[in-house]
Amino acid sequence: MGTARSLRDRLRDRFAAGEPERAAEELLKGLDGGDAHRDRGGWGQVLDLLRGLPAESRGALLRTVADRFPARYGEDGADVEERLRILSLCAVAGEGLPDDPLAAGRTAALADLGRLHRTWDTPLLDAVVAAEPAAGRSLTPATVAAIRRTGQDRYAPAELAALARTLTDPVLNAGEDWADQALRDATDPELRALLAHCRTATAGKPPAAWDERARSLVDAAGPDRVRTAVLSWLSRVGRPRTLPLTPRPYEAHVNDVYDPCNADALRGLAWLLSLLPPHPGTARALGALVETSLRKVTGVGPRSPKVANAGVVALARTDGEAAFAELARLAARVTYKATAKILDTALRARADALGLSREEVEELAVPAYGLTGVGHAEHRFGEATATVAVHGTRAGLSWRGAAGRPVRSVPAAVRRDHADALKDLKASVKDIDRMLSAQSERLDRQFLARRVWPYAAWRERYLDHPLVGTLARRLLWTVDGTAAGYADGALRTLTGTPVTDGTEVALWHPVGADPAETVAWRDWLERHGVTQPFKQAHREVYLLTDAERATGTYSNRFAAHVLRQHQFHSLAAVRGWRNKLRLCVDDEAPPATRDLPAWGLRAEFWVQGDGGEYLEDTTESGSFLRLRTDQVRFYPIDAPENSAHCSGGAYRMWLRDGRDPVDPLPLDAVPPLVLSEVLRDVDLFVGVASVGNDPTWQDGGPGGRFREYWTSYGFGELNQSARTRRELLERLIPRLAIAGRCRLEGRFLHVKGERHTYRIHLGSGNILRSPDDRYLCIVPRSGAGPAGTGYLPFEGDRTLAVILSKALMLADDTSITDPTVLSQL
Structure with a gap:
């Protein structure tokens, strides 16, 4: 002054x-x-x-x-x-x-x-x-948008907030694809008034007055017209900005998040859809909005949890099977804590209304999506026939013409005369894919849920369900304690005896089976050509080791690893673990934790941030890029929580309200299935998130300080999952066209090419080539799969897919054209 x-x-x-x-x-x-x-x-x-x-x-x-x-x-x-x-x-x-x-x-x-x-x-x-x-x-509309964004910020100067409130045109902030389309469509007062009202959606749930005003505006514009417009707009949410913003320091994310003013409008549009008559497109659009809004943005986290939560609230307010199914699908997929809690509340409310358990409601919510048999349906379009068939976790759509002969594409008459029905069918096929993926993940988590089904209910909801049956018929079950799988049109034992009735059904797990029985079931799957949706017969089993008996209350089996923190954080959430990102601040955090209510236990995986000597290895937002791993422990589920400084140090138990400390459980007191599944999760975290399986880290990362760890992990002893992979490769290799060029020896798959001989590590997928074990860096493409490898007994092992893909490439190394790979050969 x-x-x-x-x-x-x-x-x-x-x-x-x-x-x-x-x-x-x-x-x-x-x-x-x-x-x-x-x-x-x-x-x-x-x-x-x-x-x-x-x-x-x-x-x-x-x-x-x-x-x-x-x-x-x-x-x-x-x-x-x-x-x-x-x-x-x-x-x-x-x-x-x-x-x-x-x-x-x-x-x-x-x-x-x-x-x-x-x-x-x-x-x-x-x-x-x-x-x-x-x-x-x-x-310009862009200038108005910038001033509005400024005014809406909680720290904005009062004069700028007041200025923003005076700018009411255009009704939305330009620069986002969906908003630009909405502004082009809303040329009449009715739609503009609707959009303006949607921008006032700033609460967690729509107040009664908001709903009343919205209903009157919908009536004025016409419900069908409103639905058509809103569904069109929501289909564009998440697309790249039409007017990219210029990021400033600490604003690298601005082009990947929603415009905060438009985010309020999106919440309002979600609420608005729930006031309209039920429609399959409504549930589909709201589910997509939830997932798009929870997509992670580097340095920010979920793109817009408030919009995601509004989508769930809208689904919970929407009647009909489609909305119910979408809630169940999202409940199996969403890991963001606040949104998952709203989903859980919505499903529990449905369960209470029906007098069922939360789990039963989730099972009953899965629709058939028009499938008339298990994984199969036919639809007539005039003289043409469309066949929907589920293969694995994907649904395929094929066509036959008037003469009943297969045709490669949609017949012209169908596109011309049945455009709307064709659009609905294609959307339904996509819905099947999304639901199959969600149900596969849900089933994979049932081992620790201790679910037991009455036989009749299980057949209806699982084995004979048009959609879930495509997964259930590829899994192994116990009926009154007898293991059985589905083959040749019936549920059968290992000896082929049909199982037609029973009392109780549960998922089969190899930890309770004799090793010879497990091998026999693997042979049975192979003999019947069954590819399981996830590892079951080939599932890794983690039994107590002598070292763990010696430590007594903790396992060091997965200690001293270096993990990419954000990848670990995301994977932990998918597997049902709670974790807090370690920030480079003076604060404490609990260990990664998985509650096991069915067993009255809590599993803990102790980790700490690793920012280097000067804590420089962090993101712009201050979170550590990497973690170091430590012990796995088990406690009673209600025991006080442990915590440690984010940068490392000893864990200690928080004792509040005069509570006494609680000792960890001896590992030999933990049920074998629980121990095995928890350690399998931790093995998965290490196997996926370790810097040791990154083929580009041969120099040891920043300053070379991880070189020793990278070498020991990338070419060291095999963990349990890698040993299981080796056992499978012993059976697979002889069937491959390149079998004569491959052999398994110790920790490696040896592949003889024309230029060199190569060794592929069975744990990391890293490669050494002759004559001097020189490292060969091949970065797998995203989504790289084991094409040309024939039958596989289960889905989901990306490292196995990478190893097989590399083996096929290197066996024919004279045909390699990638200049990056050629320069190393």
Whole structure:
């Protein structure tokens, strides 16, 4: 403020001396100095001086500033906020003058403002904004959007928040694909009023008054028209921005998150759909909105949890089978804690209303999606027939023409005469794919849920269900303690005896089976060509080791590994673990934890942040890039929680309200199935997230400090999952076309090519080539699969797929064309 008063005095002296040009220089210098330009009150005295000057003096001042402006604030000069600071003062000083020498600079600066996410460093912005319509020009939609985003921020200066509230047109912020389409569609007052109302959706749930107003607006616009428009808009949510913003430091994410003003409108649109009559497209759109809004953005986390939560609330308010099914599907997929809690509440409310358990409601919610048999349906379209058939966890759509012969594409008559029905069928096939994936994950988690089904209910909901049956018939079950699998149209024992009745059914697990029985079931699956949706007969079993008997209460089996923190965090959530990201701050965090309510236990995996010697290995938001692993322990589920400093150190138990410490359980007191499944999860975390299986880290990562670990992991002893992989490869290799070029020896698959002989590690997939065991870096493409390997007994082992793909490539190494690989050969 003192700087501003000093400037006022200097300006007054220059004007008194008849030197407006020198006064202009003083003004420009004053704006460059200190923080006074951020003090609206301090500049008030300068403004009072400028306003009190004669029009001639003010005009001379503005002309001089305009002359200096291009050189000082041109394209290679100051940023937009610096330009707007001088323009804001000049806009006030120029009030009432006939000429506006800074009009072009003001218009350009405001247009550039539209490329920022928000601005707080532009005092008197309202004066600049007001000068545009006064001169017969309007603000660009992008500029309006930037000002609105600024005003909505909780830390925005009061004057900018007030300015944002005065800008009501356009009704949405431009720059997002869906919003741009909505603005193009909403050409009439009814749809514009609906969008304006949706922007007021700022609560967690729609208040009664909000619903009442929304219903009246829907009636005015027409329910069918509203549904068609909203579904079209929501289908575009998550697409790249049509007007990319210019990120500033700590704003790298701005083009990947929702515009905060439009996010409120999205919440409103979700609520709005739940007021319309039930429609399959509504549930589908809301489910997609939830998943899109929970997609992770680096440095931010989920893109917009509030929009995701609104989508779940809308589904819970929507009647009909489709909405119920979407809730169940999302419950099996969503890992974000707040949204998962809302989903759980919604399903429990349905369960209470039906007098069923939460698990039963989730099972009953799975629809048939038009399938008339297990994994099969036919649909007639005039003289053509469409066949939907489920293969694995994907649904395929094939066609036959009028003569009953297969055709490669959709018949022209179907596209012409049955466009809407064809669109619905294709959407249903996509729904089947999404639900199959969700149900496969849900079934994989049932081992620790201790679920037991009455035989009749199990047959209805699982074995004979048109959709879930495609998974259940590829799994092994115990009926009254007898193991059975589905083959040749019936449930059968190992000896082929049909199982047609029973009392109780549970999922079969190899931990309770004799090893010979497990091998026999593996042979049975192979003999019947059954590919399981996840590892069951080939599932890794983790039995207590002598080392663990010696430690007694903890396992060090997976200690001393280095994991990519964010990959571990995401994978832990998928497997039902709770975890807190370790930040480079003076704070504590609990271990990664999985509650096992069916067993009254809690499993803990102790980890700590690793930021290097100077804690430099962090993201922009301050979270560690990597973790180091430690013990696995088990406690009673209600035991006080342990915690440790995020950067490392000893774990200690938080004792509140006078509680006594609780000792960890001896490992030999943990049920074998629980121990095996928990350690299998931890093995999965290490196997996927370890820096040791990254083929690009042969130099040891930052400063080479992980070189020793990378080498020991990438080519070291095999863990349990890798040993299981080796056993499977022993059976698979002889069937491959390249069998004559492959052999298994120890920890490696040896592949003989024309150029070299190669060794592929069975744990990491890393490669060494002859003659001197030189490292060969081949980075697998995303989604790389084991094409050409024939039958596999289970789905989901990406490392196995990578190993087989590399073996096929290297066995024919003279056909390799990738220049990166060729340069290493």
